[in-house]
Amino acid sequence: MMGKRRKWLPCLFLFISLIVAGCSSDETGGEENGGEAKGENAEEQVLNIANDQEPAGLDPHKTPAHSSIRIYSQIYEGLLTFDENMEVKGQLATDWEQPDDTSYVFHLVEGVKFHNGREMNADDVVYSFERILNEETASHIASYFSNVEKVEAEDDYTVKFTLSEPDATFLSYLTNASAVVVPKEVVEENEDLQQTAVGTGPFKLEEWVPDNHVTLVKNEDYYIDDQPKLDEVVYNTMKEESSRLSAIRTGEVDLTTLSAKSASLLQDQDGVNIMDYQSLEYSYVGFNVDKEPFNNEKVRQALSLATDRQSIAEIVWDGDAVVSGPVAPSMGDWAIDVSKEELYQRNLDKAKELLAEAGYPDGFKTVITTASTYPDMVDTAQLLQQQWKEIGVQAEINQIEWGEYIDTWSNTSADVLVGRNGSGTDPDRSLNYFFNTEGSANVWNFSNEDYDNLVEKGRKTLDKTERKEIYAQAQEQIINLSPNLFLVSPMNYVAVRDSVEGFTPYPHNGEEIVEVYKK
Amino acid sequence: MYAYIVRRLLMLVPVLFGVSVFIFVIMRIVPGDVAMTILGTDATPESLRQLREDFGLNLPIYQQYFEWMAGVLTGDFGESMRTGKEVLPDILNRFKLTFELTLISAVISWVIAIPLGIIAAIKRNSKADFGVRLISLLGVSVPNFALATVLILVLALFFSYSPPVGYVGFFADPATNLQIMILPSIVLGTAMAGAVMRMTRSSILEVLRQDFIRTIRAKGARERVVIFQHALRNAMIPILTIIGMQIGTLLGGTVIIEQIFSLPGLGQLVLTAITQRDFTVVQGAVLFIAFVFVLINLLVDLLYSYLDPRITYK
Numbered sequence: 160m161m162g163k164r165r166k167w168l169p170c171l172f173l174f175i176s177l178i179v180a181g182c183s184s185d186e187t188g189g190e191e192n193g194g195e196a197k198g199e200n201a202e203e204q205v206l207n208i209a210n211d212q213e214p215a216g217l218d219p220h221k222t223p224a225h226s227s228i229r230i231y232s233q234i235y236e237g238l239l240t241f242d243e244n245m246e247v248k249g250q251l252a253t254d255w256e257q258p259d260d261t262s263y264v265f266h267l268v269e270g271v272k273f274h275n276g277r278e279m280n281a282d283d284v285v286y287s288f289e290r291i292l293n294e295e296t297a298s299h300i301a302s303y304f305s306n307v308e309k310v311e312a313e314d315d316y317t318v319k320f321t322l323s324e325p326d327a328t329f330l331s332y333l334t335n336a337s338a339v340v341v342p343k344e345v346v347e348e349n350e351d352l353q354q355t356a357v358g359t360g361p362f363k364l365e366e367w368v369p370d371n372h373v374t375l376v377k378n379e380d381y382y383i384d385d386q387p388k389l390d391e392v393v394y395n396t397m398k399e400e401s402s403r404l405s406a407i408r409t410g411e412v413d414l415t416t417l418s419a420k421s422a423s424l425l426q427d428q429d430g431v432n433i434m435d436y437q438s439l440e441y442s443y444v445g446f447n448v449d450k451e452p453f454n455n456e457k458v459r460q461a462l463s464l465a466t467d468r469q470s471i472a473e474i475v476w477d478g479d480a481v482v483s484g485p486v487a488p489s490m491g492d493w494a495i496d497v498s499k500e501e502l503y504q505r506n507l508d509k510a511k512e513l514l515a516e517a518g519y520p521d522g523f524k525t526v527i528t529t530a531s532t533y534p535d536m537v538d539t540a541q542l543l544q545q546q547w548k549e550i551g552v553q554a555e556i557n558q559i560e561w562g563e564y565i566d567t568w569s570n571t572s573a574d575v576l577v578g579r580n581g582s583g584t585d586p587d588r589s590l591n592y593f594f595n596t597e598g599s600a601n602v603w604n605f606s607n608e609d610y611d612n613l614v615e616k617g618r619k620t621l622d623k624t625e626r627k628e629i630y631a632q633a634q635e636q637i638i639n640l641s642p643n644l645f646l647v648s649p650m651n652y653v654a655v656r657d658s659v660e661g662f663t664p665y666p667h668n669g670e671e672i673v674e675v676y677k678k
Numbered sequence: 679m680y681a682y683i684v685r686r687l688l689m690l691v692p693v694l695f696g697v698s699v700f701i702f703v704i705m706r707i708v709p710g711d712v713a714m715t716i717l718g719t720d721a722t723p724e725s726l727r728q729l730r731e732d733f734g735l736n737l738p739i740y741q742q743y744f745e746w747m748a749g750v751l752t753g754d755f756g757e758s759m760r761t762g763k764e765v766l767p768d769i770l771n772r773f774k775l776t777f778e779l780t781l782i783s784a785v786i787s788w789v790i791a792i793p794l795g796i797i798a799a800i801k802r803n804s805k806a807d808f809g810v811r812l813i814s815l816l817g818v819s820v821p822n823f824a825l826a827t828v829l830i831l832v833l834a835l836f837f838s839y840s841p842p843v844g845y846v847g848f849f850a851d852p853a854t855n856l857q858i859m860i861l862p863s864i865v866l867g868t869a870m871a872g873a874v875m876r877m878t879r880s881s882i883l884e885v886l887r888q889d890f891i892r893t894i895r896a897k898g899a900r901e902r903v904v905i906f907q908h909a910l911r912n913a914m915i916p917i918l919t920i921i922g923m924q925i926g927t928l929l930g931g932t933v934i935i936e937q938i939f940s941l942p943g944l945g946q947l948v949l950t951a952i953t954q955r956d957f958t959v960v961q962g963a964v965l966f967i968a969f970v971f972v973l974i975n976l977l978v979d980l981l982y983s984y985l986d987p988r989i990t991y992k
């Protein structure tokens with residue numbers, strides 16, 4: 160009996176080991192490619208980038224995650240793009256004209272090939288925008304093009320867009336990394352483009368190994384001569400900042416984004432350059448303006464006066480952030496100079512006065528909700544808690560995880576929410592989209608008729624100077640009405656090995672690598 | 679014995695059914711919406727509605743469950759809501775890494791823990807014993823994320839070394855694979871070793887006090903024979919229990935260590951899926967982990983009878 164028992168147990172172990180070994184051998188094919196992707200050939204120009212999140216999918220029309228955008232924006236191209244000064248320029252369109260206020264005609268670059276070898280033409284542009292606007296696609300950028308009535312191919316290289324009303328945002332939204340041209344046959348074959356990628360861009364998708372890396376290789380048929388210079392780009396998923404930090408120190412990766420605190424740790428590191436640029440983001444406090452006491456404008460203004468934005472910049476962001484209004488300062492002259500705004504001058508007496516006028520002479524109790532996922536948001540909430548205490552507002556902090564936070568944000572189920580917003584590439588985004596009564600992202604229940612009229616007029620005004628004036632007024636108004644308190648816009652940091660040449664990050668594009676090469 | 683194994687395997691059915699209902703309901707109760715986390719601030723009511731419909735979230739919850747279960751029973755765990763990847767192949771693929779990590783960590787912990795535990799027991803209250811107890815206390819109490827971060831930073835700062843970036847499978851490139859796996863395995867192995875060391879020490883001490891050991895010694899057996907052939911074997915049962923639990927836990931994914939060392943294992947999969955409310959992935963992975971855990975427990979139970987023939991299962 161005993162002997163028998165002893166014999167079958169090792170057999171069981173052997174059996175399990177064999178199953179596991181059998182499973183493991185399946186993966187060799189894929190991972191051998193992975194091994195090569197690391198660039199064993201010394202001649203090859205391979206750029207290793209650390210990606211702080213795993214891409215959520217590669218369909219440009221469906222995936223707004225930054226970890227995805229940074230990859231698919233190297234694979235796909237749109238009609239237009241921004242130059243380094245954030246001026247619109249052609250990408251797949253050579254030029255364009257505007258026969259009247261509501262139509263745009265684009266002339267396409269000829270001879271552009273998709274990565275599957277087929278030539279891109281006007282029908283592809285029409286298909287791509289129809290796909291974006293099709294409700295079934297559930298595209299995150301559908302709202303940007305809600306004014307588009309018709310997209311037609313006039314000939315193989317000419318596309319006409321007809322809008323329902325004049326829309327000054329149209330061209331700048333066409334530069335969006337998601338407003339790109341995709342081939343119909345690939346979408347139809349795969350149902351969507353989450354797992355595959357066929358664009359016209361400088362790099363082609365080679366492989367994606369989940370939670371490990373995405374490898375892109377040079378598009379040899381790229382229509383711009385001498386671009387790209389790299390043979391291969393590898394995006395390594397490295398969620399932990401300390402791992403990214405040590406990998407850039409030792410040269411395991413060539414490029415990584417970093418927090419301000421880590422950037423200062425790398426300041427004196429040989430072989431690593433730190434580059435910074437002003438981001439298009441700003442931090443904010445949002446109020447549910449339907450709820451007491453935040454339905455009272457004076458309470459919100461009092462909290463604005465009690466907020467010391469400069470100390471938030473200094474403590475939360477180590478001084479590497481600038482005080483911001485609703486339009487981030489990196490948007491250039493679209494943004495107003497907020498430093499002179501009355502509500503930005505910390506004044507506790509005035510704040511107390513306003514609170515008393517609103518019927519809260521002794522302050523009140525509230526809860527600040529924020530996402531535990533982002534330390535800067537938690538730090539900001541803690542500073543606000545201290546600062547507001549000085550006018551008698553007793554705040555508790557409620558930290559929630561990201562999935563719940565997004566839910567809380569969209570359902571306005573918190574009275575006070577600390578968060579961060581992207582300014583977008585057009586002021587319409589931060590002013591209309593977030594604060595118009597009908598704005599898709601107006602989760603604050605905020606509504607003001609004058610303001611609505613102003614931002615709607617801004618959207619329809621095609622004259623740039625006039626438009627700027629309108630948005631300057633709108634910014635003043637929204638700062639005074641304070642449905643949100645706009646705090647600071649942080650710097651972004653990129654650490655780059657000194658073997659990398661030709662890399663310059665911009666606010667609207669932190670990762671332009673088409674001209675990058677390695678020494 | 680075989681009847682026992684079959685019975686235990688049959689018991690998997692109600693356990694997994696319970697787990698599946700529990701995780702299915704929990705995922706739908708917690709606040710958070712996969713459509714919203716995918717679309718973010720760009721969401722419009724239409725696109726949210728469309729996405730929820732695509733995922734079948736508009737159906738009544740029991741119908742969602744039955745549809746999912748019908749798939750699971752035929753080996754189709756569905757597709758990730760976020761990435762569209764098939765869930766089961768993804769889980770199995772990541773399990774290979776987690777399995778390797780667990781195996782190496784376990785071996786490291788046994789190599790450290792069992793000899794040291796024995797030494798501590800034999801030389802009770804000596805300096806060596808105190809040393810071992812201190813080490814095991816450290817192993818148990820230093821959080822592994824702290825040890826991992828310190829290890830990474832020290833190696834990078836003082837030795838300009840960081841493990842190769844990007845996981846490569848053992849069979850594709852053993853040398854690179856081991857370079858990648860060794861640091862996380864050391865971190866996990868030392869943490870496991872702490873508990874195993876303590877258990878080895880106390881269990882051997884207990885056995886050494888028993889009459890049969892005195893009899894064996896009286897018969898003139900050498901101390902080495904007493905310890906390794908008699909005491910250790912009899913002391914193994916509680917040690918095995920601890921090891922079994924540790925391995926079961928590790929096979930369920932070592933979230934923090936995988937995250938710190940950028941390893942695409944089961945833990946990362948589950949964590950990402952939970953934060954993004956990717957229901958199908960969380961459900962599939964939890965079910966799989968429960969399955970593995972139950973199997974490991976069964977294996978440990980069977981090993982008991984191997985080590986101690988007095989334990990029999992009918």
